[in-house]
Amino acid sequence: MSRQLFTFNGGVHPEGHKAESNATPIRPMPLLPRYVVPLRQHIGAPARPLVQAGDAVLGGQMIGAPEGYVSTAAHAPTSGRVVAVAPHAVPHPSGLFDLCVVIEADGEDRSIDFQPLDWRKLDPSALRNRIREMGLAGLGGAVFPSYIKLNPSGQTLHTLILNGAECEPWITCDDRLMRERAAEIVLGIEVMAHTLGVKTILIGIEDNKPEALAAMGAAAPSGMEVVAVPTGYPGGGGKQLTYTLTGVETPTGGRSTDAGIQVFNVGTAYSLYRAVYLGEPLLSRVVTVTGHVANPGNFEARIGTPMTDLLAAAGGALDGADGEIVGGPMMGFDLMDQAAPVTKSVNCLIVKDPVRFPPRPTTLPCIRCGACARACPADLQPFEMYWFSRAKDFGKAQSYNLFDCIECGCCAYVCPSHIPLVDFFRFAKSEIWEREQEKHGADQARQRHEFKEFRLEREKREKAEKFARAAEKNKEAAATTTTDATADPDAEKKKAILQAALDRAKKAKEAVTPRNTDNLPPRVEKEIAEIEARRAQAEAKTESGEG
Amino acid sequence: MISAILVMAGIGLALGAILGWASVRYRVEDDPLVEKIDAILPQTQCGQCGFPGCKPYAEAIAKGEADINKCPPGGADGVKRLAELLGVEAKPLGEGLEPKxxxxxxxxxxxxxxxxxxxxxxxxxxxxxxxxxxxxxxxxxxxxxxxxxxxxxxxxxxxxxxxxxxxxxxxxxxxxxxxxxx
Incomplete structure (x- = not known):
């Protein structure tokens, strides 16, 4: 335990509020009548639905297949019937609906046969493919597909960091998980270390969780080092924890893997244990329900549990509740619709009350105090980025390394003028992103348009050349036939054969198809005769007239 | 006196030759202004500006034959960026042209x-x-x-x-x- 720790600049120390929810063990949830499983729970492309309304499903059955490289699967949380594959409320800051599979449970909770994996013998690539099919994604909040992170892809990794810091106030799901299931987490970590081929394994836990530190310390075999890191927000940010433990700074625009370090959340290690040792896909996660509720605590909720049921399990919101936050108070967002389900990224649900979560005070003008810059753990200058984001001068904002901002919210937390700095940074980031996408689209359109013009030009040219060639050939052919018609002795013979064939065909046609003047009824024949007579008369007249 | 004239003439010829060679060697194929304008245009190739595509419109703007406010898909933002590039005043989109x-x-x-x-x-x-x-x-x-x-x-x-x-x-x-x- 004599590891030298590094202290990152900035950060804040908000009130922890951990005691509200970390005293009781993780509680199981009763089987619910209805689950809503979104197909876009991870970063990357949404899963492709494999079921339709009316289909029967079993627990653990894949209902969404990974589509593309950065994607992972989705599974049915229990047995039942698919009621709909349709847009439904999801936990997202926009409050927009997204494609979900709605499952009505049949109450029997039957599952498919889970096949444990022999991970030591399995080829690492095959293991990763299985993990992709089991829908594993980072449970720390970023929900990046785990199978990609378990692929060293040519890089040599030397250190694996397990993130058990859990620095955001109110959240205690990792704390409880480490206290109660340390042995399983350690088994998951062994699989990670095996796949990545790392030498050093560090488990970083903030020192405000002595029980979790003790439990993990007792479970960790030699070779895994449990390190107590100083409590402070955002000490559990991937980049910050990496710096605290190793002194390695993540380069701008890069990842910690560039320096040979991979970071996983302890919850992900636990779900990897379940996937490998029990053969179970990612079907549930631990969620903290806290704040203004009757029985705050941690719940083992199946993915797809509606928030209303989760709140009910915690005894329901108390009087005077004032909305909910998904995630922590620093980085979370307001829940727009309680029908939204628990997804792989939902680690906490906080019920707000007006006392502990007062409305945001009136914003005052920036007084250039620089408090935000001192608090920024990414060593940025938030006030500069704020100016340019507010003025929509995105190029300038980007030149102050806007994209190194981890949106931790420290700057807005310390701002004496209560400026919502992070809101401006998020706005600027999504604007810049959209522009880049538009630019990319325009470049593609230009390329395609230019190619089309080129293609039309080429076709025209080729056609002209073909005509020219054909004309030349004709000329040559004409020249040869006129100059020496007798050159080919077979020519006459061939012509005769051809003529004979044509005559035969003509005769055959005449024999088969009657002329349209044959076999007419007498009335029509009479009519024709009359017409003929008139014509003869007319001709005779004109002749006599001329004569 | 003559040697001085010869030296000056020699230097002149040498420099002239270098400049002549450079103008051939480093010749810019296209009008760079057209490229810059074309990069701002949204490349919808819709022809709402009255030209058969974005590139012809860019060429017309570069020649001063077309106004900068004829591109509805680019919107007010596009006009602003064109104005910044060309050093002219931004203006609202032309008559009857509305971004959709x-x-x-x-x-x-x-x-x-x-x-x-x-x-x-x-x-x-x-x-x-x-x-x-x-x-x-x-x-x-x-x-x-x-x-x-x-x-x-x-x-x-x-x-x-x-x-x-x-x-x-x-x-x-x-x-x-x-x-x-x-």
Whole structure:
């Protein structure tokens, strides 16, 4: 335990509020009548639905297949019937609906046969493919597909960091998980270390969780080092924890893997244990329900549990509740619709009350105090980025390394003028992103348009050349036939054969198809005769007239 | 005196030769201004500006033959960026030109007769189809130029506005109360 720790600049120390929810063990949830499983729970492309309304499903059955490289699967949380594959409320800051599979449970909770994996013998690539099919994604909040992170892809990794810091106030799901299931987490970590081929394994836990530190310390075999890191927000940010433990700074625009370090959340290690040792896909996660509720605590909720049921399990919101936050108070967002389900990224649900979560005070003008810059753990200058984001001068904002901002919210937390700095940074980031996408689209359109013009030009040219060639050939052919018609002795013979064939065909046609003047009824024949007579008369007249 | 003249003339010739060589060696193929203007234009190739595509419009702007406010898909933002590039005043979009929300064409596949007229009209080859075969639009490549609408003999193409969803949603400009100054 004599590891030298590094202290990152900035950060804040908000009130922890951990005691509200970390005293009781993780509680199981009763089987619910209805689950809503979104197909876009991870970063990357949404899963492709494999079921339709009316289909029967079993627990653990894949209902969404990974589509593309950065994607992972989705599974049915229990047995039942698919009621709909349709847009439904999801936990997202926009409050927009997204494609979900709605499952009505049949109450029997039957599952498919889970096949444990022999991970030591399995080829690492095959293991990763299985993990992709089991829908594993980072449970720390970023929900990046785990199978990609378990692929060293040519890089040599030397250190694996397990993130058990859990620095955001109110959240205690990792704390409880480490206290109660340390042995399983350690088994998951062994699989990670095996796949990545790392030498050093560090488990970083903030020192405000002595029980979790003790439990993990007792479970960790030699070779895994449990390190107590100083409590402070955002000490559990991937980049910050990496710096605290190793002194390695993540380069701008890069990842910690560039320096040979991979970071996983302890919850992900636990779900990897379940996937490998029990053969179970990612079907549930631990969620903290806290704040203004009757029985705050941690719940083992199946993915797809509606928030209303989760709140009910915690005894329901108390009087005077004032909305909910998904995630922590620093980085979370307001829940727009309680029908939204628990997804792989939902680690906490906080019920707000007006006392502990007062409305945001009136914003005052920036007084250039620089408090935000001192608090920024990414060593940025938030006030500069704020100016340019507010003025929509995105190029300038980007030149102050806007994209190194981890949106931790420290700057807005310390701002004496209560400026919502992070809101401006998020706005600027999504604007810049959209522009880049538009630019990319325009470049593609230009390329395609230019190619089309080129293609039309080429076709025209080729056609002209073909005509020219054909004309030349004709000329040559004409020249040869006129100059020496007798050159080919077979020519006459061939012509005769051809003529004979044509005559035969003509005769055959005449024999088969009657002329349209044959076999007419007498009335029509009479009519024709009359017409003929008139014509003869007319001709005779004109002749006599001329004569 | 003569030697001085000869030296000066020699230097002049040498420098002239270098400049002549450089002008051939480092000649800029295209008008760089046209390229810069073309980079700002949205490349819908819709022809609403009155020119047969974005590049011809860019060339016309560069020559001073066309105004900068003739591109509705570029919108006010596009006009502003063109004004900044050319050092002129930004102005509102021209008469009768209004930006529309981003839309893509959709073919009603039950009605399509497979005449290939839209395939020929599409400036970015975003329609797949062959004669007497059903046609369809590659949504990712459609620029929403509407050039496929008029040639369709059975009016089976319609424009669908791109809806906001979780994937393309953007954080809004923060609206917050500023205290009134006393």
């Amino acid at each position: 929300p981003k839309a893509i064409a959709v073919i009603d596949e039950n009605t399509c007769i497979g005449c290939t007229l839209c395939v020929q009209a599409c400036p970015v080859d975003a329609i797949i189809g062959a004669a007497k075969q059903m046609h369809t639009i590659i949504a990712d490549q459609c620029t929403g130029c509407e050039l496929c609408l008029p040639p369709c003999p059975v009016d089976c193409i319609s424009m669908e506005v791109v809806k906001e969803d979780v994937a393309n949603w953007k954080w809004r400009y923060p609206v917050h109360m500023m205290k009134r100054e006393a």
